[in-house]
Amino acid sequence: MLVYTLQAQPAFQTTTPAAAGFSAERLARIDQLIQAYIDSNWIEGAIALVARDGKIVYHKALGYDDRSKEKKLSKDAIWRIASQTKAITSVAVMQLFEQGRFLLDDPISLYIPAFKKPTVLQSFNAADTTFTTVPAKREITIRDLLTHTSGIGYAQIGSETMNALYYKAGVIAGIGIRGGLQRDNILRLAALPLVHQPGEKFTYGLNTDVLGYLVEVVSGLSLDAYFKKYIFEPLGMKDTHFYLSAEKKDRLAMLHMSDKNKKVINAPASLQVNGEVIRDYPIQDNGSFFSGGGGLVSTAYDYALFMQMLLNGGHLNGKHVLSRNSIRLMTSNQLGDKSMGRASKFGLGFQVITSADASGNTVSEGTFSWGGMFASSFWIDPKEKIVAQFVLQQYPFSHGELAEKFKSVVYQALR
Numbered sequence: 001m002l003v004y005t006l007q008a009q010p011a012f013q014t015t016t017p018a019a020a021g022f023s024a025e026r027l028a029r030i031d032q033l034i035q036a037y038i039d040s041n042w043i044e045g046a047i048a049l050v051a052r053d054g055k056i057v058y059h060k061a062l063g064y065d066d067r068s069k070e071k072k073l074s075k076d077a078i079w080r081i082a083s084q085t086k087a088i089t090s091v092a093v094m095q096l097f098e099q100g101r102f103l104l105d106d107p108i109s110l111y112i113p114a115f116k117k118p119t120v121l122q123s124f125n126a127a128d129t130t131f132t133t134v135p136a137k138r139e140i141t142i143r144d145l146l147t148h149t150s151g152i153g154y155a156q157i158g159s160e161t162m163n164a165l166y167y168k169a170g171v172i173a174g175i176g177i178r179g180g181l182q183r184d185n186i187l188r189l190a191a192l193p194l195v196h197q198p199g200e201k202f203t204y205g206l207n208t209d210v211l212g213y214l215v216e217v218v219s220g221l222s223l224d225a226y227f228k229k230y231i232f233e234p235l236g237m238k239d240t241h242f243y244l245s246a247e248k249k250d251r252l253a254m255l256h257m258s259d260k261n262k263k264v265i266n267a268p269a270s271l272q273v274n275g276e277v278i279r280d281y282p283i284q285d286n287g288s289f290f291s292g293g294g295g296l297v298s299t300a301y302d303y304a305l306f307m308q309m310l311l312n313g314g315h316l317n318g319k320h321v322l323s324r325n326s327i328r329l330m331t332s333n334q335l336g337d338k339s340m341g342r343a344s345k346f347g348l349g350f351q352v353i354t355s356a357d358a359s360g361n362t363v364s365e366g367t368f369s370w371g372g373m374f375a376s377s378f379w380i381d382p383k384e385k386i387v388a389q390f391v392l393q394q395y396p397f398s399h400g401e402l403a404e405k406f407k408s409v410v411y412q413a414l415r
Helices: 029-039 082-098 142-147 160-169 182-190 207-219 223-235 300-311 324-330 401-412
Strands: 045-052 055-066 119-125 130-135 256-258 264-266 270-272 276-278 368-371 377-381 386-391
Touching (some): 029 045, 029 055, 045 300, 055 300, 082 142, 082 207, 082 300, 082 368, 119 160, 142 207, 160 182, 182 207, 300 377
Antiparallel strands (some): 045 055, 045 386, 119 130, 256 264, 270 276, 368 377
């Protein structure tokens, strides 16, 4: 009988650019790019990390965390990863799928009965927020939620209609709040109509928040406890949390925003985004709302560990977190011919570059990625064996082209 053992790997090594197939001189253009935006007062600072084949070739923080206090940004700053939480929640869902706890095409109502017999919005009166509905043609499946094709919209940052409908019902996006429970938010959401028929098209929404509650229901653990036990501890992610302990709160990065002149300023302690968003929400005693769609904070290094696990086929440091077959499913086009409003497609929790749009992209075919509300973004390129994280903490942000420029500067440095 053959016995296969998984070789333990160090989390990351640091190497010279040349040893990883980069030009050191050309990679230094990252500094120049970021510094130009700092000097233009468009950003305060940024953190960038690039690793190739498990070796870090670039990891720096440039600029300020808070220029008004002359506080420099540190590369181990803890930042609000917002929708980068979705990738972690999607991995948790796939772990439970691997255990046979459910099938991807199961109706979500088998596990959260409140979603039984969904309805679809037919008309909406903005003057008094009344609406009419029609029955959905079928139920929402777990796959629909993973692909954002369920018909669930986004609260606070979604369409004008859904913002109003959700606001009236007390449904929130789950970021920037104090108190409350994810369970209660999801049950309020379940009572409301869908934007369109399940499976009809891609609509970015609170799907992954529903999946976060599914993880709690199926596992019997809070999402916080599940992540810690089955993802963070195995991967050595020591700085990824929903809420920060007293000894870590001073590492929370300042949140910035663009003013009317597109210049960067510190965000106020409370922002209005179709409802209140508390700037420093990760700092609170006994935080209880665990948003699977956007609630986590992390460091660039911690999140790179998570990305490297995916690039490795589901393992890191001798720990097997996910199967390579699940990663294949997650990084395959699950939309078919449906559009997500951009050239690329969507898998199970990730945007995916397919052969149809690879020729127009800086990154390679098969690259999977996503980003966060506060202007962070990441990508994983299996062909070039690259994981990369670009961190800003800014909302709203008037210079979104910077993330794409960062990609082009990384790839032009490859030998």
